[in-house]
Amino acid sequence: MRTHVLDDTSTLFARSMRHILRSPDTIITTAVTPIAMLLLFVYVFGGAISAGGGSYVNHLLPGILLITVASGIAYTAFRLFTDVSTGIFERFQSMPIARSALLWSHVLTSLVANLAVVGLVVLVAFAMGFRSGAGLLAWLAVLGILVLFTLARPGSR
Template sequence: MSKRFLVDTAVLTGRSLQHVLRSPDTIITTVLMPIAFLLLFVFVFGGAIDTGSGSGEGDYTRYLLPGILLITVASGISYTAYRLFLDVQSGIFERFQSMPIARSAVLWAHVLTSLVANLISLAVVVAVAFAIGFRTGAGPGGWLAVVGIVVLFTLALTWLAVNPGLTASSVEGASAFSYPLVLLPFLSSAFVPTASMPGPVRWFAEHQPVTPVVDTLRALFDQRPVGGEIWTALAWCVGVLVLAHVLAVRTYRRKLG
């Protein structure tokens, strides 16, 4: 990793972060839906859902929060594709190509900007969860593990968002890919145990990437052994990250010719 790449990435990331700071409504919009889901499920549906984790709003908030965090990330990465699409349409990529800038720095700047924006959104969601009764005995090590897994998950989905940002022909097309990702937690263990689901739905829920990530985060919050779920979660995150990165780099090189 060259010094030039690091310097160029830092400069371009600063540029992208300035755009985010000038329009904080993107972060506000990102957190509104996850917070609405959190409040809806805790205060409207929470009393009728048996998760086997006890009773009370605080118990269900703790059960629910991991899935809400992943929905927050899935919602936030749509803005990555959107901002990347605007840069492509404005022709700034061509201008960067004519400058002595490391090519990959352009993509990494968008990815790191997305990571920072998503971490801010996640912090807001966690603060709201604490306000409505979320409690955890997880220590510093547990929280570091939670942050690490969430960061890895965010990077995987963000690189996934780079591809539609580079190839979309409209603003709607650039951000629409995130809709299935937002819905994926609803077909996982995020809201109810998979054991309560019908056969085919249960099979899908137990073999898709969100469930092991949710179960791992929940175990860390509950101070329970994570078991083999953490390796499944890491395998999914790393696998998606590597595949999405390779596809994004290839798409970017083709676009630049």
């Protein structure tokens, strides 16, 4: 039973990843927009805001990362809505696949896409002068928080 769920989830995960890679508006919104905001706030507005002696990108990056993840989560919700409204959920229910596979594939797609875009934004921030005194454990904690933020669902108690 477990391999059945894993096989179904991996197949639907590949489907969902293809949808993301074939959608330029998704790539622009989730990857290009946070980088453009980072560039805009650092190079256009950065001189107008006092950073307290440090680089402004050091203070800006955490907020941009949360905006990046939130944008990726919004696109996951949109893709789920599209699957429900087009009837793909009903079609998959008539097939012999694990019922949880469709939802898990969207969750994993969101996680992988968000981690890729967050990595890209952090690389751009490093190129812009971002420097951190945090060690490996602190960076792993940041990664864990971003993963939990990605996996959290609104209204959960």
